[in-house]
Amino acid sequence: MFVIDCPAHRSRVLLxxxxxxxxxxxxxxxLLDLxxxxxxxxxxRTGRAAAALARDDDPERTSSGSPGPACGRPSR
Ligand SMILES: [Zn+2]
Incomplete structure (x- = not known):
């Protein structure tokens, strides 16, 4: 779930x-478009979440040759 400040609603909306x-x-x-x-x-922009995901995701696996980009991993 996501919370945004919607200007049309003039309030916070849970999406x-x-x-x-x-x-x-x-x-x-x-970058999320909601x-x-x-x-x-x-x-x-969920930068902190992206960093947390990168920490959870073992970086060693990337260098040992997992094919293709994984969801949630920041591109370099
Ligand atoms: Zn709205």
């Missing part, structure tokens, strides 16, 4: 994962 419109890994973290129930699209 489920179903409202995710795009998810991109960048050097600055994970669509509110009113149609407003809010962009969220």
């Amino acid at each position: 489920s994962e179903r409202r995710v419109r795009s998810l991109r890994n960048t050097d600055a973290g994970v 669509e509110c129930y009113c149609g407003h699209v809010e962009r969220i």
